[in-house]
Amino acid sequence: MRALDAGPAYFPQAVASGEPGAHEVVLWTRVVDPLEPGARLSVSLQVAQDADFTRCVVDVTGLVPSPERDHTLKVRVTRLEPGTCYHYRFLVERDGQWRGSACGRTRTGTVSPLTRPLHFTVARYQDLLGARASRLDGDEPEFILFLGDSLREAGEAGVAAPSAAPSVSRYRAWCRAYRARSEPRRWHSALPLLVLWEEARCERWRAVWRALCDYLPVDPFHEAVCVGGRTAPIAHAA
Incomplete structure (x- = not known):
């Protein structure tokens, strides 16, 4: 477990999630260095089944926000369990110290949504x-x-x-x-x-419309950045 300091200055718009499916969800953040706003940062993402992040299902590094999209970052996480609550956070390391975003909570949909309200x-x-x-x-x-x-x-x-x-x-x-x-x-x-x-x-x-989409957890384009085992969640970033 990484030692974390709260990093609201690095994540001024916090986090968001969207497009929940039975096995996937899009996670969003915007990350900037308050002392070097134009710096390219390498970001990590953790997704866990508990709020303490002791049961992580995703721990991926090397995500890079796009300056062309105002330093926003979107990650589609797949192979999740249906109808399940997940907790997530983004991390950035600066000067040997890990800074963490606000912790978000999201939920996947069900496999057969018509079977219940x-x-x-x-x-x-x-x-x-x-x-x-x-x-x-x-x-x-x-x-x-x-x-x-x-x-x-x-x-x-x-x-x-x-x-x-x-x-x-x-x-x-x-x-x-x-x-x-x-x-x-x-x-x-x-x-x-x-x-x-x-x-x-x-x-x-x-x-x-594209500028607005940069600030919403919706994303039509992704590339794989981390592939787990056959049944492990996969993270894709754009």
Whole structure:
């Protein structure tokens, strides 16, 4: 077990999970060195069946966040057990000291979801902020169905006039600020997200949509970075 110091300055937007399947989930973080914001960092990921991380099922090193994606990192972990709660955290070593992210909790889906009711809540961007977030506390959902276009609409109102051309850099700055707030950090760390977008996305918003996706635990592209045994979980990163 590595000796850890809390590293919120290295993980200012904490962690998130999404796209939960019966055997897989996407894990997300953003990691920067507060003294060298442009430095390329090597990140480790641990996934465990307990909150103390004594029963790790994934312990992978050498993950590198992408500066082109604003130093965000996404890892798809596969070959997990269905209907199971997992705990996860990201680690970075600087000056001989391990710094840890906030610990996240996620849950895989069931093999046959139609055999029992699904418990989830539908949330917009505004629902994860302030007083509105408190209404989720008593629901005990398995995941949050997040309306992704509410994030785009809120960002549009916050970064530019409606007639202005979308700016990827401004949207990223807005996403950084939003994800650093306490309530979004709490809910993204506690429950996996499924993100629902409108079917039609105009060409004008394609680059902005990609910038928003950089800050959500969704990812269409992965490459294998660690392969375990025949039945061991596998981590893929993008």
